[in-house]
Amino acid sequence: GDSVTQMEGPVTLSEEAFLxxxxxxxxxGYPSLFWYVQYPGEGLQLLLKATKADDKGSNKGFEATYRxxxxxxxxxxxxxxxxxxxxxxxxxxxxxxxxxxxxxTTVTVRA
Amino acid sequence: ETGVxxxxxxxxxxxxxxxxxxxxxxxxxxxxSWYQQALGQGPQFIFQYYREEENGRGNFPPRxxxxxxxxxxxxxxxxxxxxxxxxxxxxxxxxxxxxxxxYFGPGTRxxxx
Numbered sequence: 001g002d003s004v005t006q007m008e009g010p011v012t013l014s015e016e017a018f019l020x021x022x023x024x025x026x027x028x029g030y031p032s033l034f035w036y037v038q039y040p041g042e043g044l045q046l047l048l049k050a051t052k053a054d055d056k057g058s059n060k061g062f063e064a065t066y067r068x069x070x071x072x073x074x075x076x077x078x079x080x081x082x083x084x085x086x087x088x089x090x091x092x093x094x095x096x097x098x099x100x101x102x103x104x105t106t107v108t109v110r111a
Numbered sequence: 112e113t114g115v116x117x118x119x120x121x122x123x124x125x126x127x128x129x130x131x132x133x134x135x136x137x138x139x140x141x142x143x144s145w146y147q148q149a150l151g152q153g154p155q156f157i158f159q160y161y162r163e164e165e166n167g168r169g170n171f172p173p174r175x176x177x178x179x180x181x182x183x184x185x186x187x188x189x190x191x192x193x194x195x196x197x198x199x200x201x202x203x204x205x206x207x208x209x210x211x212x213x214y215f216g217p218g219t220r221x222x223x224x
Contacts, residue, residue: 004153032212034212036215042217042218043115043117043201043215043216043217043218044154044201044203044215045215046212046213046214046215049212089153089154091153095167097144097159097166097167098144098156098159098167098169099144099146099154099156099203099213100156101153101154101155102153103151103152103153104151104152104153
């Protein structure tokens, strides 16, 4: 079945540092890939998505590239801010009705 | 444009009771999905509703049931509550033509004592 494995946290960074969160997946066919972010006490917000190989999703300075050859969708941001502190979830959808999520990575950015 | 809303925000029940959670979908969306997020884990898919019928279901027992109404809002019902049902319940809506892109509400925090 479909599954997502993402880098375990927690991750603690200083402001303006480079952030990478690794995500790999197992799926049948050609899934769509997503990153969601969850701020404390809130629901999930869609951060970015990619629907086919070599697509790059980007939003708010975050980027992730759909790598079919390595079944990966790593999230990157060049310069993080304190406001980026949150839990980040990698997810996939291979059948149009269900999202399969990773366990989440907690990121804390210190001023 | 109104986003996905859920009610109530928090709920405390005792083991064996029944609970109903409610969700209003984002304007223009006709498909609703429900997820359970246990503490420290990623969300797990419960089921999806489209045109008032269940369109897909995850690995949850039949005591988890749902409804969708003509205005696309939805309810999640859980019978015979167990301690392990304590979680954040998330509702997500999407347009039928792009069901893989789901937009989430703030969730309902259910505590079962």
